[in-house]
Amino acid sequence: MNWYTTSETPGVKTQPLAEWSLKQWTLCPKCQTPALKSQWASALNVCGSCQYHAPLSAQSRLAMLCDQIIHPIRSDLQPKDFLKFFDTQPYSERLKIAAAKNKSSEAIEVVYASIAQVPLVCAAFDFGFIGGSMGAVVGERFVQGVQFACQNNLPFLCVATSGGARMQEGVLSLMQMARTSAALAQFSQKRLPYLVVLASPCMGGVSASLASLGDLTIAEPGALIGFTGPKVIEQTVGKKLPKDFQTSESLKQQGFCDAIVHRHDLKQYLARFLHRWA
Numbered sequence: 001m002n003w004y005t006t007s008e009t010p011g012v013k014t015q016p017l018a019e020w021s022l023k024q025w026t027l028c029p030k031c032q033t034p035a036l037k038s039q040w041a042s043a044l045n046v047c048g049s050c051q052y053h054a055p056l057s058a059q060s061r062l063a064m065l066c067d068q069i070i071h072p073i074r075s076d077l078q079p080k081d082f083l084k085f086f087d088t089q090p091y092s093e094r095l096k097i098a099a100a101k102n103k104s105s106e107a108i109e110v111v112y113a114s115i116a117q118v119p120l121v122c123a124a125f126d127f128g129f130i131g132g133s134m135g136a137v138v139g140e141r142f143v144q145g146v147q148f149a150c151q152n153n154l155p156f157l158c159v160a161t162s163g164g165a166r167m168q169e170g171v172l173s174l175m176q177m178a179r180t181s182a183a184l185a186q187f188s189q190k191r192l193p194y195l196v197v198l199a200s201p202c203m204g205g206v207s208a209s210l211a212s213l214g215d216l217t218i219a220e221p222g223a224l225i226g227f228t229g230p231k232v233i234e235q236t237v238g239k240k241l242p243k244d245f246q247t248s249e250s251l252k253q254q255g256f257c258d259a260i261v262h263r264h265d266l267k268q269y270l271a272r273f274l275h276r277w278a
């Protein structure tokens with residue numbers, strides 16, 4: 001028996017082969033360090049090597065932040081192909097594929113929940129669902145969540161990650177910028193806190209409306225936050241942009257966000273704020 005042919009080394013406990021199968025592994029999209037998928041998930045999609053914060057689904061985000069989800073708000077509202085839009089494939093087909101691929105039924109989930117025993121309304125965007133884009137149903141769920149918070153004197157928290165407005169819904173998606181902003185203006189009259197967490201990427205119509213109106217704006221480290229992508233701006237102005245352009249770090253320097261908080265510390269940070277407010 002030699003080193004090559006032996007299947008088990010006496011005295012050494014080997015792990016089952018399945019765990020070592022390639023399917024169990026993933027690579028960090030930034031530094032390419034391999035990690036077991038189970039470890040990656042338990043670290044909330046944060047790379048242990050370079051601390052890159054990878055996108056998180058709306059369901060995982062709510063599970064990570066909320067200690068109790070009391071009930072969803074308007075999860076019965078389902079996206080619809082209002083304009084019978086067609087590009088490389090019909091929009092209705094895109095919706096079916098996105099719904100089959102994700103646990104969420106739209107690019108936002110809104111729930112009545114509690115964080116550290118403080119009740120609130122929590123909304124989380126899902127970048128996996130058509131790039132977290134804001135269509136009519138995303139806007140409607142958000143507005144009804146804000147109204148529920150208004151009626152019940154609750155704080156409102158939104159975790160925003162999105163490519164912007166959903167172009168397949170044309171003007172119906174663009175008007176959600178005004179609708180969500182108007183709902184938040186009414187909310188601010190109640191003097192209740194609106195908290196925003198900016199996760200990467202947060203761009204376009206979402207960053208230009210509901211994501212920029214927080215009383216407290218927190219960003220995850222290294223998040224890409226802006227309106228138009230840096231490549232388009234570079235081509236338009238014909239200049240090389242600074243390395244940290246549109247990152248949460250540069251936005252904090254310019255006063256756009258109040259704090260940069262690591263995903264693992266986020267719940268504790270929000271809990272501290274909510275307890276001081278309550």
Ligand SMILES: [Zn+2]
Nearest residue numbers: 028031047050
């Ligand atoms: Zn990494």
